[in-house]
Amino acid sequence: SYAIDNQSTVTPLLTQVQESQVLSTIQKLSDYQNRFYKTSHGTAASNDLFNTWKQMAAGRTDITVSQFAHKKWPQKSVILSIKGTHAPDEIVVIGGHLDSTVGFLTGENSRAPGADDDASGIASLQEVMRVLLASNYKPKRTLQFMGYAAEEVGLLGSDAIAAKYKKQGKKVVGVMQLDMTNYQGQPTSDITLITDYTNAAQNNFVKALATAYLPELTVTQDACGYACSDHASWTKRGYAASFPFESSLAADNKLIHTPNDTLAKSNNSAAHAVKFAKLGLTFAVELASDAP
Numbered sequence: 001s002y003a004i005d006n007q008s009t010v011t012p013l014l015t016q017v018q019e020s021q022v023l024s025t026i027q028k029l030s031d032y033q034n035r036f037y038k039t040s041h042g043t044a045a046s047n048d049l050f051n052t053w054k055q056m057a058a059g060r061t062d063i064t065v066s067q068f069a070h071k072k073w074p075q076k077s078v079i080l081s082i083k084g085t086h087a088p089d090e091i092v093v094i095g096g097h098l099d100s101t102v103g104f105l106t107g108e109n110s111r112a113p114g115a116d117d118d119a120s121g122i123a124s125l126q127e128v129m130r131v132l133l134a135s136n137y138k139p140k141r142t143l144q145f146m147g148y149a150a151e152e153v154g155l156l157g158s159d160a161i162a163a164k165y166k167k168q169g170k171k172v173v174g175v176m177q178l179d180m181t182n183y184q185g186q187p188t189s190d191i192t193l194i195t196d197y198t199n200a201a202q203n204n205f206v207k208a209l210a211t212a213y214l215p216e217l218t219v220t221q222d223a224c225g226y227a228c229s230d231h232a233s234w235t236k237r238g239y240a241a242s243f244p245f246e247s248s249l250a251a252d253n254k255l256i257h258t259p260n261d262t263l264a265k266s267n268n269s270a271a272h273a274v275k276f277a278k279l280g281l282t283f284a285v286e287l288a289s290d291a292p
């Protein structure tokens with residue numbers, strides 16, 4: 001059952017979320033020529049993220065940062081894991097994808113900034129990580145942050161990870177996907193919960209979190225119509241996944257998968273992505289603070 005009973009921990013943490021941090025992460029990730037799963041830049045982006053997360057975790061013996069190598073392509077996924085104090089075998093996951101594309105012809109010199117898709121999601125989840133580490137938060141359940149490789153070519157990175165977790169019988173209690181969090185195509189809605197290839201009960205929990213902690217935000221719902229991001233890799237294995245998205249389908253960012261998916265197209269603002277960082281923080285803390 002989904003309890004919302006950690007207000008004294010969550011509320012102060014929410015005030016620590018900083019737009020400037022989210023903005024600079026989106027900028028940094030957008031500055032790679034591309035982050036395509038097969039290029040040198042795509043590998044560099046993964047290695048740099050690995051190093052950044054290792055630096056953030058410095059000194060914490062309860063945290064491991066690793067790269068998940070994929071056999072068929074060079075770009076690795078990146079995982080930061082904070083071991084739970086009471087129920088370490090129960091895992092809460094927040095993910096986004098670190099790769100970018102301009103379509104199937106993407107090559108070494110293609111320009112694919114992927115500011116919204118999905119630098120924004122990585123920036124949102126990294127801000128959750130930064131705030132929790134800065135406050136020395138210790139989860140009762142294990143909390144994992146994932147930067148998936150190769151989402152754009154068929155959810156391949158998350159599929160490999162979810163398959164391995166399933167094979168190893170890992171207990172993942174909940175997954176949140178953050179893919180495209182910064183382009184507000186529709187000013188009347190802040191968060192759109194994707195209803196297909198996700199878990200309805202957990203979606204209700206996410207909606208309740210928004211109502212409880214972010215009452216100023218408008219939450220709507222919509223369906224993708226297909227397995228449109230990495231949440232589907234977890235759902236496929238029977239794990240509960242939710243996918244809060246930046247807009248309705250009708251108002252979606254038409255610039256993704258082009259060289260024009262830049263921060264400038266979101267007015268050089270990360271105000272929208274901040275909402276998803278906050279939502280992700282409430283999800284992580286409420287779910288990881290409970291133990292049987």
Ligand SMILES: N[C@H](Cc1ccc(I)cc1)C(=O)NO
Nearest residue numbers: 117152224228229248249252
């Ligand atoms: N297809 C997805 C983008 C995408 C996701 C959800 C919706 I609604 C519209 C578009 C993608 O490119 N993810 O990387």
Ligand SMILES: [Zn+2]
Nearest residue numbers: 117118179180
């Ligand atoms: Zn994406």
Ligand SMILES: [Zn+2]
Nearest residue numbers: 117152256257
């Ligand atoms: Zn995409």
